[in-house]
Amino acid sequence: MLKDITLGQFFPGNSLAHRLDPRTKIVLTLLYIVALFCAKWFVSYGLVAAVLLIAVKISGVAPRALVKGLKPILFIICFTAVLNLLYTPGEPLVSFWIFTITREGVQTAFFMILRIVMLIMGTFLLTYTTSPIALTDGLETLLGPLKKIRVPVHELAMIMSIALRFIPTLIEETDKIMSAQKARGADFETGNILQRARALVPILVPLFISAFRRADELAVAMECRCYHGGQGRTKLRVLRCEARDYLVLLAYCLMLAGVLVLARFGL
Amino acid sequence: MKPIIRVENLVHTYGINTPFCRSAVDGVSMEIYEGEFLGIIGHTGSGKSTLIQHLNGLLKPTGGTIFLGDRDIWADPKKIREVRFRVGLVFQYPEYQLFEETVYKDIAFGAKNMGLEEGEIDRRVRSAAAFAGLGEDLLDKSPFDLSGGQKRRVAIAGVIAMEPEVLILDEPSAGLDPAGRRSLLENIRRYHRERGTTVVMVSHSMDEVAENVDRIIVLADAGVVMSGTPHQVFSRARELMDVGLNVPQVTQVAMELTRLGVDIDPAVYTVADLRAALAARRGGTAKC
Numbered sequence: 001m002l003k004d005i006t007l008g009q010f011f012p013g014n015s016l017a018h019r020l021d022p023r024t025k026i027v028l029t030l031l032y033i034v035a036l037f038c039a040k041w042f043v044s045y046g047l048v049a050a051v052l053l054i055a056v057k058i059s060g061v062a063p064r065a066l067v068k069g070l071k072p073i074l075f076i077i078c079f080t081a082v083l084n085l086l087y088t089p090g091e092p093l094v095s096f097w098i099f100t101i102t103r104e105g106v107q108t109a110f111f112m113i114l115r116i117v118m119l120i121m122g123t124f125l126l127t128y129t130t131s132p133i134a135l136t137d138g139l140e141t142l143l144g145p146l147k148k149i150r151v152p153v154h155e156l157a158m159i160m161s162i163a164l165r166f167i168p169t170l171i172e173e174t175d176k177i178m179s180a181q182k183a184r185g186a187d188f189e190t191g192n193i194l195q196r197a198r199a200l201v202p203i204l205v206p207l208f209i210s211a212f213r214r215a216d217e218l219a220v221a222m223e224c225r226c227y228h229g230g231q232g233r234t235k236l237r238v239l240r241c242e243a244r245d246y247l248v249l250l251a252y253c254l255m256l257a258g259v260l261v262l263a264r265f266g267l
Numbered sequence: 268m269k270p271i272i273r274v275e276n277l278v279h280t281y282g283i284n285t286p287f288c289r290s291a292v293d294g295v296s297m298e299i300y301e302g303e304f305l306g307i308i309g310h311t312g313s314g315k316s317t318l319i320q321h322l323n324g325l326l327k328p329t330g331g332t333i334f335l336g337d338r339d340i341w342a343d344p345k346k347i348r349e350v351r352f353r354v355g356l357v358f359q360y361p362e363y364q365l366f367e368e369t370v371y372k373d374i375a376f377g378a379k380n381m382g383l384e385e386g387e388i389d390r391r392v393r394s395a396a397a398f399a400g401l402g403e404d405l406l407d408k409s410p411f412d413l414s415g416g417q418k419r420r421v422a423i424a425g426v427i428a429m430e431p432e433v434l435i436l437d438e439p440s441a442g443l444d445p446a447g448r449r450s451l452l453e454n455i456r457r458y459h460r461e462r463g464t465t466v467v468m469v470s471h472s473m474d475e476v477a478e479n480v481d482r483i484i485v486l487a488d489a490g491v492v493m494s495g496t497p498h499q500v501f502s503r504a505r506e507l508m509d510v511g512l513n514v515p516q517v518t519q520v521a522m523e524l525t526r527l528g529v530d531i532d533p534a535v536y537t538v539a540d541l542r543a544a545l546a547a548r549r550g551g552t553a554k555c
Contacts, residue, residue, distance in 0.1 A: 011286060064284070179325050180364035183356040184425060185348055185380030202376070205366035209411070 017059035017129040022138030024245040031252045035259045043267035084109040132164035270298040278330035291317040293489040306476040309486030310511040323354035355431030361422030371406040377429040391428045399424035416447040433465040477515040477536040502534035
């Protein structure tokens with residue numbers, strides 16, 4: 001049940017999408033998002049969608065996995081769609097009680113759904129093809145210039161990678177504790193809200209205890225290896241941009257330019 | 268003997284439709300008889316833990332059936348909780364599941380979930396604590412103030428307090444020191460002797476299994492490879508080693524003696540048996 005959570009999960013592989021430099025991939029994702037938000041009409045959306053499709057094809061990630069990632073935000077998608085549908089002024093199509101659905105509303109709602117779905121899929125593609133370690137490594141280098149204004153970039157990256165590293169561990173642990181309490185007849189599925197909240201105590205208490213224990217052990221282990229932050233630290237895997245990185249970047253820049261031009265003409 | 272749990276052609280596959288798809292249990296059929304002390308052994312990753320989580324309905328089989336008594340436990344998924352009360356499962360490192368303020372309350376958790384009345388719960392908690400070797404003075408303490416070994420006993424008592432027909436323990440002695448291990452196993456043996464209920468112990472320590480159980484089931488690569496009395500199983504030492512297991516140390520000594528030309532049974536598995544066998548050869552009683 002908990003194992004089904006795919007948020008931020010990494011699917012190992014050896015496609016072009018996997019081998020790109022994580023920095024490139026982060027920048028690509030940013031370019032993709034900007035292009036997505038600049039898109040206005042079918043033609044420009046089509047261009048961005050085409051790029052997404054090609055990227056998915058190249059990455060070898062199962063489209064099913066991408067669709068599954070949409071499930072948790074299904075509510076948000078429906079909510080925005082309904083709001084846009086009902087509250088966009090314009091030429092009325094249908095009207096009942098106090099609601100009026102306009103032609104513009106239908107359009108906005110449609111493009112809004114398209115935009116959110118493509119946004120999620122594009123960003124999931126990044127986390128599906130990039131290991132959390134590579135991702136934080138890339139972020140750390142990209143944010144490097146901020147060190148000049150005393151932003152603790154390395155520490156933030158470290159916190160992030162530790163957090164990411166422990167998500168699966170904690171999920172597994174929660175699963176184990178839940179099984180153990182279920183074996184003693186704990187019931188998480190029935191009862192009213194209050195009873196269900198109370199049923200969480202037997203999971204949360206052991207989970208917190210073990211999380212604190214783990215944090216303590218990790219701190220000691222890091223201390224033992226003389227960890228003292230980012231000063232003068234070298235890397236096992238040095239990030240290096242290659243020709244393919246620049247080529248893909250160029251392709252994405254062209255896409256963004258294309259979208260901007262198309263949007264200018266209202267397409 | 269009558270089987271209390273019958274497993275038929277059990278299959279369990281993790282992560283269907285992902286790149287991580289893998290069968291942890293593949294076509295296992297076995298029986299657990301009423302009142303026996305059964306040992307399940309297998310190397311790490313042989314599917315032991317997955318198998319036992321099916322026996323009380325924590326995992327739902329991908330294929331195959333599990334019968335408790337005469338009933339398929341998944342015949343009515345709404346009644347699966349009752350199966351969990353009848354088949355008590357103690358997980359590996361169970362001390363991490365404690366959460367209550369006092370040892371007493373933690374042991375009572377399972378019994379309370381059964382909806383028993385106060386007096387019955389009290390009787391069960393005290394009897395379970397005694398079986399697990401916990402003194403009355405510990406019952407009012409916080410479980411988090413206890414030592415690791417005591418915590419584990421609290422967790423085991425919590426399952427015993429449900430008075431299950433079958434008690435399953437997953438590596439109950441893992442990570443304990445020799446003294447703690449010995450006394451915990453002694454407690455489990457006494458529980459089995461005095462209650463007369465079925466006990467299943469999962470382990471990969473041959474010596475531990477050899478000293479305690481009536482019957483052994485050997486798992487390897489997601490399937491059952493051997494089943495029989497300790498004597499039957501340990502006489503197939505070669506095959507055990509082929510699946511990454513070993514025979515008890517005493518059996519290793521006996522095998523070595525046989526190789527050197529001493530005429531004794533190479534499959535003896537307890538120190539007492541080996542001593543008796545050697546003494547019989549000398550035609551007298553052992554003096555050591």
